[in-house]
Amino acid sequence: MESMKDKVAIIGMGCTKFGELWDKSCEDLPIDASYEAFEDAGIDPKDIQAAWLGCMFLRTGIRLSYPLKLQYLPVSHVENACGTGHEALRNAAFAVAAKAYDLVLVCGFEKLKDWGFGGFPATTESAEKVHPVYGFESTGVARYALAATRYFSQYGLSPEEGKRMLAKVSVKSHHNGFLNPRAHLRFEVTEEQVLSAPMIAWPLGLYDCCGMTDGGTAAIICRAEDAKKYKPNGDYILIKGLGLSSGPNEGKITTRYDWAHWEETVRAAQQAYQDAGIKDPKKEIDMCEVHDCFSIAEVMCYEDLGFCEKGKARHDIEAGELTLEGKHPFNVGGGLKSFGHPIGASGLREIYEIYVEILGKAQLPERQLKNIKMGLSK
Amino acid sequence: MVGITSYGAYIPIYRLSRAEIARAWEKNAGAKEKAVANYDEDSLTMAVEAAIDCLNGMDRCLVDNLYFATTTPVYGEKQNASIIAAVADLREDIFASDVTGSIRSATIALKMAVDAIKAGSAKQVLVTAADLRLGPQNSEFEATFGDGAGALLLGDSNIIATIDESYSISSEFLGQWRKAKDYYVQCWEDRFVREEGYFKFLPRVVFELLKKNKLAPKDFTKLILYAPDARQHRAMAKELGFDYKTQVQDPMFDCLGNSGVAFTPMMLVAALEEANPGDTILLAGYGDGADAFVLRVTDEIKKVKNKRGIKRHLESKMPLSNYEKYLHFRKFIEFEGDKRPPPPTYLPLQWRERHDIYRCYGSKCRQCGTIQYPIQRVCVDCQAKDDYDETRLSDQKGKIFTFSMDDRANVAELPLVLNIINFDEGGRFYSTLTDRDIKKVEVGMPVELTFRKMHEEGGLVNYFWKSRPIRVKQGE
Numbered sequence A: 001m002e003s004m005k006d007k008v009a010i011i012g013m014g015c016t017k018f019g020e021l022w023d024k025s026c027e028d029l030p031i032d033a034s035y036e037a038f039e040d041a042g043i044d045p046k047d048i049q050a051a052w053l054g055c056m057f058l059r060t061g062i063r064l065s066y067p068l069k070l071q072y073l074p075v076s077h078v079e080n081a082c083g084t085g086h087e088a089l090r091n092a093a094f095a096v097a098a099k100a101y102d103l104v105l106v107c108g109f110e111k112l113k114d115w116g117f118g119g120f121p122a123t124t125e126s127a128e129k130v131h132p133v134y135g136f137e138s139t140g141v142a143r144y145a146l147a148a149t150r151y152f153s154q155y156g157l158s159p160e161e162g163k164r165m166l167a168k169v170s171v172k173s174h175h176n177g178f179l180n181p182r183a184h185l186r187f188e189v190t191e192e193q194v195l196s197a198p199m200i201a202w203p204l205g206l207y208d209c210c211g212m213t214d215g216g217t218a219a220i221i222c223r224a225e226d227a228k229k230y231k232p233n234g235d236y237i238l239i240k241g242l243g244l245s246s247g248p249n250e251g252k253i254t255t256r257y258d259w260a261h262w263e264e265t266v267r268a269a270q271q272a273y274q275d276a277g278i279k280d281p282k283k284e285i286d287m288c289e290v291h292d293c294f295s296i297a298e299v300m301c302y303e304d305l306g307f308c309e310k311g312k313a314r315h316d317i318e319a320g321e322l323t324l325e326g327k328h329p330f331n332v333g334g335g336l337k338s339f340g341h342p343i344g345a346s347g348l349r350e351i352y353e354i355y356v357e358i359l360g361k362a363q364l365p366e367r368q369l370k371n372i373k374m375g376l377s378k
Numbered sequence B: 001m002v003g004i005t006s007y008g009a010y011i012p013i014y015r016l017s018r019a020e021i022a023r024a025w026e027k028n029a030g031a032k033e034k035a036v037a038n039y040d041e042d043s044l045t046m047a048v049e050a051a052i053d054c055l056n057g058m059d060r061c062l063v064d065n066l067y068f069a070t071t072t073p074v075y076g077e078k079q080n081a082s083i084i085a086a087v088a089d090l091r092e093d094i095f096a097s098d099v100t101g102s103i104r105s106a107t108i109a110l111k112m113a114v115d116a117i118k119a120g121s122a123k124q125v126l127v128t129a130a131d132l133r134l135g136p137q138n139s140e141f142e143a144t145f146g147d148g149a150g151a152l153l154l155g156d157s158n159i160i161a162t163i164d165e166s167y168s169i170s171s172e173f174l175g176q177w178r179k180a181k182d183y184y185v186q187c188w189e190d191r192f193v194r195e196e197g198y199f200k201f202l203p204r205v206v207f208e209l210l211k212k213n214k215l216a217p218k219d220f221t222k223l224i225l226y227a228p229d230a231r232q233h234r235a236m237a238k239e240l241g242f243d244y245k246t247q248v249q250d251p252m253f254d255c256l257g258n259s260g261v262a263f264t265p266m267m268l269v270a271a272l273e274e275a276n277p278g279d280t281i282l283l284a285g286y287g288d289g290a291d292a293f294v295l296r297v298t299d300e301i302k303k304v305k306n307k308r309g310i311k312r313h314l315e316s317k318m319p320l321s322n323y324e325k326y327l328h329f330r331k332f333i334e335f336e337g338d339k340r341p342p343p344p345t346y347l348p349l350q351w352r353e354r355h356d357i358y359r360c361y362g363s364k365c366r367q368c369g370t371i372q373y374p375i376q377r378v379c380v381d382c383q384a385k386d387d388y389d390e391t392r393l394s395d396q397k398g399k400i401f402t403f404s405m406d407d408r409a410n411v412a413e414l415p416l417v418l419n420i421i422n423f424d425e426g427g428r429f430y431s432t433l434t435d436r437d438i439k440k441v442e443v444g445m446p447v448e449l450t451f452r453k454m455h456e457e458g459g460l461v462n463y464f465w466k467s468r469p470i471r472v473k474q475g476e
Helices: A028-041 A062-068 A084-097 A132-137 A140-154 A159-178 A191-196 A224-230 A263-276 A295-304 A313-318 A335-339 A343-358 B018-025 B043-055 B080-087 B105-118 B140-144 B190-212 B230-240 B260-274 B299-303 B311-315 B323-329 B347-352
Strands: A008-015 A050-054 A075-078 A103-110 A199-202 A215-223 A287-289 A375-377 B003-010 B014-017 B033-036 B065-070 B095-100 B124-131 B148-155 B161-170 B222-225 B280-286 B289-297 B361-365 B388-392 B397-406 B416-423 B428-433 B446-455 B462-469
Touching (some): A008 A028, A008 A343, A028 A062, A028 A103, A028 A215, A050 A084, A050 A343, A062 A075, A075 A084, A084 A103, A084 A215, A084 A343, A103 A343, A140 A159, A140 A199, A140 A295, A140 B397, A140 B416, A159 A191, A159 A295, A159 A313, A159 A335, A215 A224, A215 A343, A295 A313, A343 A375, B003 B043, B014 B018, B018 B140, B018 B323, B043 B065, B043 B080, B043 B124, B065 B260, B095 B105, B105 B148, B105 B161, B105 B260, B105 B280, B105 B289, B124 B260, B148 B260, B161 B190, B190 B280, B222 B230, B222 B260, B260 B280, B397 B428
Parallel strands (some): A050 A075, B065 B124, B222 B280, B428 B462
Antiparallel strands (some): B003 B161, B014 B033, B124 B148, B161 B289, B280 B289, B361 B388, B397 B416, B397 B446, B416 B428, B446 B462
């Protein structure tokens, strides 16, 4: 098994404004994101040889080839729920590293706001072993709330203490998103606002939940040795390591699974750290953009990725370690919480944030971190 | 000899106070309260509860026939009894039937059970009766009707009460009815229904039975008497010559209500809970004629244990906070629910997974012993493939491992409590919690399983097991 370290470069990226984009269609989003990426990479759309599309609710490669009028190129559609954007990049990176293609477009987008309701429709997959409860009654937020209750219980936090810990995370994310011109929910919130917000699924309230958002993100990738050809000034980033872990669904069927961490996250991080040769993520990784569909998800990331001790995240949150000024800035772009969560785009959008921070393109000085060399996206 | 070998009952946890009904309609209140089914209950789920209570401690493999008596079957075409038989985990080669159409369907089923055993075509017959009847809003029926279920197991050995004699009349008399497509029970002028119907047929059947067997009211310890309401109950007992204070089983109008087909068997279960060896019971059912039975309690009654029964169910209750909620539970209020579309129902899936969904079977790995639900072909712990035994989990008790309370779920009572429970004897179950007081839900709370309605999509009723806080401690 060979490492993916330094084999593939991201030489250009684009990201639409995220939000409730009533005037943008599911054709506009990939067009806007991809053309920004083409321009950023300094290439012509005709230069790409293949494309990967990440989208959860729309299917097949035609969702990219049709709006972009790609000329009969291979376009692969991938879908892996909230990991869709990452999955598109991961598979495209393998193809480039294998020299199947030299220059590839990766695009992730989602158009959620045409539905007329919040949240996601219940699963319609009859082929999987659909459990009446998984498939129908409960919402995504109720499932994450199970983790919140368990986290509080396992680590001896009263519901009030637990909710205040989560509130601090949302306050931080909203602050970061407030500074970010492309974010969806660009406003600051206070701890008291978070705590007094309407309940969605106890113990998670409105401000513990990410936005339902339209948006798209795109990346142009090539092999590392070719990157200089497109970007002689070195204005590109390299993939250092990749990890993906799909678990046997232990949480629902075996008492061993504790619901206070995601074992899948721990395993995926281990793979990525090994791939990248990272021994001490806390020392070597300068920023993290992680999946915070709900505030508890971000707290579990702190611990599962090795940035906080198990059960001790609260101390680091209270000490401000995860803020823009802290030792380990998390969700610099505002996270799904404030930047928004168009599912197929989110993974790539996290990478976009790392890309702009490393290359010093964060647009506003107050959100431009210094000396960012390596970032982690989950 | 033929008789009752076990009994069980079920009363839903919610009580609607008659003062609350009176509040809504600005009129005088009736006595105390009535039992009302939760939004996820119907006659089928209540019949399951009573049947499982009745079968507790019995060998389920020995049941040969199952009769489900109700006037409110869930399906008109599609046998309800066959679903109940699967959920109660009875054998596949049983004889099952819905007994419906008459308010005395339970005593009709009882007669059918006695006859089947006497004829030798069955050794053990389970009769489970349940009703969820509706009266028009602001009617006497609405205030009087209550919801519940009763079950009786009959056999030819280990009998706790013999059924020695019976007598029946069938009549075309029409005074009270509900057409197949109607929601509500209707009736003719009450004087006609009472005087030409109830007060004609029921005395006739009782007096004939007494005469044939040379018995008199004084020969009975208890009279168990169907009556439409409390006033007629009292008047009929007097008419039949029984002493209301000492000889007549409490009809529970002030705490249960008239539970339709289930009413007579539920009163019988309540009587058996208090019965002593040697007691003689007269049981009288009414509707489209009448049935009367003579029962004699045996020494075996002392051996009955672990039943939830009537008394414990009556003691275990929660007030339904208001009348509007009751209308909402029964789907009489148009409301704005969650706008997310529900998924379709897949019958082939439901059929394939019938052991998981109805019988509540999980798998127990033959290699490492791990219990898992739903059935897993590859063991989650040791990855052994196709090497497991199916094991019934519906009797298991467990504790809440974690929970959440979803205010956006598509259910009639919010928040929906979603939980993960760990069974005390191994295994994990992902479920929703019903019959709950949200102020009392916590990690570690003891729970058990109950078969409930999940949703009604595609014109079908989808059932599944839910968890609930331990409802009734099964008595000795």
